[in-house]
Amino acid sequence: xxxxxxxxxxxxxxxxxxxxxxxxxxxxxxxxxxxxxxxxxxxxxxxxxxxxxxxxxxxxxxxxxxxxxxxxxxxxxxxxxxxxxxxxxxxxxxxxxxxxxxxxxxxxxxxxxxxxxxxxxxxxxxxxxxxxxxxxxxxxxxx
Numbered sequence: 001x002x003x004x005x006x007x008x009x010x011x012x013x014x015x016x017x018x019x020x021x022x023x024x025x026x027x028x029x030x031x032x033x034x035x036x037x038x039x040x041x042x043x044x045x046x047x048x049x050x051x052x053x054x055x056x057x058x059x060x061x062x063x064x065x066x067x068x069x070x071x072x073x074x075x076x077x078x079x080x081x082x083x084x085x086x087x088x089x090x091x092x093x094x095x096x097x098x099x100x101x102x103x104x105x106x107x108x109x110x111x112x113x114x115x116x117x118x119x120x121x122x123x124x125x126x127x128x129x130x131x132x133x134x135x136x137x138x139x140x141x142x143x
Contacts, residue, residue, distance in 0.1 A: 004043070005045045005047075005048070006043050006045050006048060006050055007048060008048050008049045008050070011038070011043070011048075011049075011050045013051075013052050013053060014052045014053070014138060015052065015053045015054075015055060015132060015135040015136065015137035015138065016035055016052050016053065016054050016055065016137060016138060016140040017055045017057065017130075017137035017138065017139050017140060018031075018032065018054060018055065018056045018057070018140050018142055019057055019058055019139075020056050020057065020058050020059050020061060020062045020101065021058040021061040021062075022061060022063055023062060023063060023142060024062075024063050024064070024065055025062050025063065025064055025100065025101070025104055026104065027142075028056075028062070028101070028142055029101060029104040029105045029108060030108060031142045031143065032054050032056065032101075032105050032122065032142075033105050033108035033109055035051055035052050035054050035140070036051045036052070036054055036105070036109065036118045036119075036121055036122060037050075037051050037109065037118060038050030038051035038052070039051075047114070048114075049114060049117055049118060049121075051118060051121065052121070053121045053122075053123070053135070053137075054121065054122050054123070054140075055123045055124075055125070055130050055132050055137050056101055056122070056123070056124045056125065057125050057127065057128050057129070057130055058125075058126075058127065058128055059097040059098050059100070059101050059124050059125060059126050060093065060097040060126045060127065062093070062097065062100065062101065064089060064093075068089060069088070069089050069090040069093070070088055070089075070090055071088075072088070072089045073086045073087065073088055073089070074086070074087045074088075074089060074092050074099070074100075074103065096126075097126050098124040098125065098126055101124050102119075102122065102124055105119070105122055106119060
């Protein structure tokens with residue numbers, strides 16, 4: 001019996017709804033990356049997009065353990081001399097909490113065309129409301 005490799009159009013995708021309230025950032029993002037990649041399925045194929053869509057709500061209520069809120073920084077550079085900026089995660093979570101989750105998940109996905117395609121299936125919202133009710137997402141309890 002041969003191993004079956006699915007193509008992206010042969011996969012039935014689900015929409016998963018994750019509540020990020022009081023969840024540790026890293027532990028939540030590893031579960032999200034696994035679902036986006038499709039590793040939770042028996043039909044996982046490494047070189048194809050076999051994962052599900054993930055909607056994350058309440059990103060503003062995510063939790064960082066220890067002193068990471070003050071000691072962990074988000075770095076950006078504009079490309080021009082003197083264009084380096086550093087922002088603590090405490091300030092980042094107050095300003096745009098979606099970026100913290102998106103950046104953490106981005107680091108856990110492949111750095112290829114497949115990874116860019118997988119990132120487009122992640123939808124993160126700061127509050128409890130989202131515009132994807134028509135897709136009928138199923139609530140997903142993260143372990």
